[in-house]
Amino acid sequence: MRGEGARGEGAPGEGAQGDGGTGLSVSLETAWGLRERPSKGPKPGLSLDRIVDAGIAIAASEGIGAVTMGRVAKALGVSPMSLYRYVSSRDELYVLMQDVATGAPPEMPPEVTGWRARLEWWARAQREVFRRNLWLVRIPITSPPASPHYLEWMEQGLAALDDSGLEEGWKLSVLMLVGGFVRNEVTLMADLEGVMRAGGQEPDEVMRRYARTIDALTSTEPERFPALRRTLAAGVLDVADAEPMEFEFGIGRVLDGVAVLVGDL
Numbered sequence: 001m002r003g004e005g006a007r008g009e010g011a012p013g014e015g016a017q018g019d020g021g022t023g024l025s026v027s028l029e030t031a032w033g034l035r036e037r038p039s040k041g042p043k044p045g046l047s048l049d050r051i052v053d054a055g056i057a058i059a060a061s062e063g064i065g066a067v068t069m070g071r072v073a074k075a076l077g078v079s080p081m082s083l084y085r086y087v088s089s090r091d092e093l094y095v096l097m098q099d100v101a102t103g104a105p106p107e108m109p110p111e112v113t114g115w116r117a118r119l120e121w122w123a124r125a126q127r128e129v130f131r132r133n134l135w136l137v138r139i140p141i142t143s144p145p146a147s148p149h150y151l152e153w154m155e156q157g158l159a160a161l162d163d164s165g166l167e168e169g170w171k172l173s174v175l176m177l178v179g180g181f182v183r184n185e186v187t188l189m190a191d192l193e194g195v196m197r198a199g200g201q202e203p204d205e206v207m208r209r210y211a212r213t214i215d216a217l218t219s220t221e222p223e224r225f226p227a228l229r230r231t232l233a234a235g236v237l238d239v240a241d242a243e244p245m246e247f248e249f250g251i252g253r254v255l256d257g258v259a260v261l262v263g264d265l
Helices: 026-031 048-062 069-076 090-102 115-132 134-138 148-160 168-199 203-218 226-233 242-262
Strands: none
Touching (some): 115 134, 115 242, 203 226
16 A cells, blocks of 8 residues: 655665665664664764654644655754665655554455455455554655555465455455555545645635536536536535545445456355
């Protein structure tokens, strides 16, 4: 559910791989517990955890675009170069921020049984994480993810399909399909919320004005927009809190499609 950022804003000579045979950076090997965390930094109290927490705080309040090595260093009261002892680039920091903000997947309740119910529960749990941290969907997916919590989420999603009868390759494809739907739905929500927040508008006000605009644009030529006119007449565009309904509809149809693949529909 999270993407690994491409390397960027790194210091010359930085970004060497760790020695754990994983191909990961030193900071990610540290996150996996494969190497010791630096015990002493260039400034007392500076640590990888503090750097990541500062980045998350900036992203939560100002957006992911505000997270730069310089901005994080300023928040911590250190020089930008001092951060490179712990993390080799901004985009590597993004990966660590994603891992911490996402956290481990919650334990699936034992009463949730069957591949469809388990996969839907997994999708909803992902969606809640994104809703709490909308900046996560702004981090581009540019390389295969390999952070600890991401792989825990992947493990849980694949395990949800244990009784589906699907081959392993199909299971992974289904996970990408469902995860992609969740990410896209939350991204759209984040876009709309950003516009409304910038304009100081409430969702119901925005939707009512949108319905009036569409009505005004199509009423003079109803024969050109018959389907839209029917939608307006049904009052669909007047629904202020349409997001939950759209998610319910979307996840249901995605899982219907998976059911065809499984042969359960």
